[in-house]
Amino acid sequence: MIILRTLNHSFKSHYKALLLHGVGFALLFQVFMMLALIVRFQAVPNYVTFYDWIGNAQWILQSTPSLRDALGIIWEEWLIEIGKMNYDYGTGISEWSLNIVPSRLLVLGLLGAMTSWCLVLMRQDTHTQGTSATLHATTGLGTLLxxxxxxxxxxxxxCATPSWVVGLAMLGLGVSTSLALETMGPLLSGLGFGLLFTMIIVLAWRKSRAFASPKGKPLHA
Structure with a gap:
């Protein structure tokens, strides 16, 4: 199928760049979240805690009867915590923090690679003149979600629970409303990935159609 050949050729030609962009996006997003916290609360972090993620994951697997439950717990395990500790009360309480979670780094890395792939295919598409804004907006929406x-x-x-809705609360949305939206996270994330996947397929199809056209460029061009 010509669309699969187009995707295969595009991936093989740019996989190093896609991998690099994925890693870069995941790391830069951590920096962005930290800067957002610093700007929002007008304070710099005063503590960093490193966790034994591998050891914790092994212990969870050994002590949890259900593999499904174990994987769900490991998915939320932290690697690093960076935040602001308030020592006015006893041994201190964390007012805010950024929690670096390996599983989320993988998701963000995949997101960065897929977004980069969309942009690569757009640059190679000779028929985007009239729809470029729509393609970029759809890609941007999927990435944002x-x-x-x-x-x-x-x-x-x-409640000091690391979650995506904390950002909504920081922007001014009511805490109760923000927490009520928390369960929608997987749905919105899936929708975002769905949009990006659809974009990749559509762009590959457009490129394949151009290749099949007498005026189209060779696939390897």
Missing amino acids: VAITNATMSWVVC
Whole structure:
């Protein structure tokens, strides 16, 4: 199938760039979240905690009878916590923090690679003149939905649980309303990935159609 050949050729030609962009996006998003916290609360972090993610994952697998439950717990395990500790009360309480979670880094890395792939295919598409704005907007919407629902910030006002809805609360949305939206995270994230996947298929189809046209460029061009 010519669309699969187009996707295969595009991936093989750019997989190093896609991998690099995926890693870069995942790391830069952590920096963005930290800057957002610093700007929002007008304070810099005063503590960093490193967790034994591998050891914790092994212990969870050994002590949890259900593999499904174990994987769900490991999915939320932290690697690093960076935040602001308030020592006015006893041993201190974390007012806000950024929680770096390996599973979310993988999701964000995949997101960055898929977004980059969309942009690569757009640049190669000779028929985007009239629809470029729509294609970019759809790609941007898909990226935004996945990124925002995989944010891992915590705020004591939101029960100090790292979640994507903390960002909504920080922007001014009511805490109760924000927490009520928390269960929609997987749905919105899935929708975002669905949009990006659809974009990749559509762009590959457009390129395949151009290749099949007498005026189309060779696939390897």
